Amino acid sequence: MTILIFNTDIRGHHLEYFYNTYCEAIKHKEHKYIYAIPSEFHTLKNQYNWPPCENVIFDTDNDYSKCRSGNEYIRAWHISRLICKIIKRHKPDAVFLIILMQAMPFLPFLLPRNIKLHGIVYDLPRYETRIGQKLRDTLYLRILAASHSVGKVFILNDKSVADELNRKMHDDKFAFLSDPAQRIDMAQISNIRDELGAKVGDKIFLHFGGLGLRKGTLEIMKAIELLPQRTLDKSLFVFSGRVNNDIKNEFYRRLDTLKSKTRIVVYDGFCDSSFLYNLCYSCDYILMPYLQSYRSSGVVGYASFFSKPVLGPSDGLIGQLIMDYKLGWTVDKVNGATLAEKIIEMAENDDQHDLTEYAVTHTVDDFTKVIFDGINGEL
Numbered sequence: 001m002t003i004l005i006f007n008t009d010i011r012g013h014h015l016e017y018f019y020n021t022y023c024e025a026i027k028h029k030e031h032k033y034i035y036a037i038p039s040e041f042h043t044l045k046n047q048y049n050w051p052p053c054e055n056v057i058f059d060t061d062n063d064y065s066k067c068r069s070g071n072e073y074i075r076a077w078h079i080s081r082l083i084c085k086i087i088k089r090h091k092p093d094a095v096f097l098i099i100l101m102q103a104m105p106f107l108p109f110l111l112p113r114n115i116k117l118h119g120i121v122y123d124l125p126r127y128e129t130r131i132g133q134k135l136r137d138t139l140y141l142r143i144l145a146a147s148h149s150v151g152k153v154f155i156l157n158d159k160s161v162a163d164e165l166n167r168k169m170h171d172d173k174f175a176f177l178s179d180p181a182q183r184i185d186m187a188q189i190s191n192i193r194d195e196l197g198a199k200v201g202d203k204i205f206l207h208f209g210g211l212g213l214r215k216g217t218l219e220i221m222k223a224i225e226l227l228p229q230r231t232l233d234k235s236l237f238v239f240s241g242r243v244n245n246d247i248k249n250e251f252y253r254r255l256d257t258l259k260s261k262t263r264i265v266v267y268d269g270f271c272d273s274s275f276l277y278n279l280c281y282s283c284d285y286i287l288m289p290y291l292q293s294y295r296s297s298g299v300v301g302y303a304s305f306f307s308k309p310v311l312g313p314s315d316g317l318i319g320q321l322i323m324d325y326k327l328g329w330t331v332d333k334v335n336g337a338t339l340a341e342k343i344i345e346m347a348e349n350d351d352q353h354d355l356t357e358y359a360v361t362h363t364v365d366d367f368t369k370v371i372f373d374g375i376n377g378e379l
Helices: 013-025 041-047 072-090 131-146 159-169 217-226 229-233 248-258 273-282 298-305 316-324 336-347 357-361 364-378
Strands: 002-006 032-036 056-059 094-097 116-121 150-156 174-177 203-208 235-240 263-267 285-287 310-313 328-331
Touching: 002 013, 002 072, 013 032, 013 041, 013 364, 032 072, 056 072, 072 094, 094 364, 116 364, 131 150, 131 159, 150 159, 150 364, 159 174, 174 364, 203 273, 203 336, 217 235, 217 248, 217 336, 229 235, 229 336, 235 273, 248 263, 273 298, 285 298, 298 310, 298 316, 298 357, 310 316, 310 336, 316 328, 328 336
Parallel strands: 002 032, 002 094, 032 056, 094 116, 116 150, 150 174, 203 235, 203 285, 235 263, 285 310, 310 328
Antiparallel strands: none
16 A cells, blocks of 8 residues: 655654654555655755665655645645645555645545545644634534545544544544654753853753744743843843744844843754754753644653743643643743743742653654554555
8 A cells, every 4th residue: 555645844843743654654564655745855854864665755856835825725725736746646545644734625625536535633623712713623624524535633632622523523533643752862962051151050941943923932032021130140041943034023123132131042043853952951941932822832742851841821732731741830821921920930940840741651652653553544
């Protein structure tokens, strides 16, 4: 059997997912796997060791430009058309999408009848606060449930949602999928506190990933502006990741104002996995005050693996995970004032706790087993 694995992005958490599934795919030599992914893969793949295998092919020759422009429906249409074009080339028996909703609502209606569609759902209507998006995502889930071309739909990081959907839809195609903490070789990790400019007794607050409005990046800057000097004197703030255009001007304007008051280190651009691991190991706290908290985040896995407390929202799936696994502090409303209040408290805190429960119970092995068992069970 041939399985097509597709996504329009290859950076960050997406690359981790591809690598995890690749390491599992090479064990299933009875099947052939086609990875249809952007050509950026060739510049990013050296972050991991990809053992050669004859049953896996990388197709990086597709044009994704139309899939990245226009509104979500235009993008979804072009993504669906591109997938159908790739299907004609490789003739797979099944298609697995890293982000299933990016091809909705069109793909289930365009697929050949003999092909099963599988994929991961990140955006969960239960936690969505925007009425339009909540209704849209609910409709998409109903389409997936009703479509005979759809195999397994993997609900990321909330088992109760998967169970509820199966009960309401009178089906069993919705499956819980844990968002895994990565396998990390601690022997390769370095403490880079000196490199970051931290003094003895300093607390390092790390904010990483794609830095933008929905990640609460500007709210962190506003919070720093409100901190008393005694807190600023013993704090170091590290921002790591590409600063998105939606905040770039304001971010750097606020940064220029704050430079004379406190220490802020900014790595604006792509950060490879080894550097990210060093940052997580070296910091004291991880800031993730997401304004959109209705989907899972790989930051949770990193925080748990390195046992670093987080500061995040109390609502949504993110808030639920922080509270369920006792991963740190939360605020009911994300803004500069509420974050500043918690950062002051965190800067004075010296308690250390084992926060690794999430990492222990959300493993890469469980992640890949659920996906491959689900796909293979439908072939």
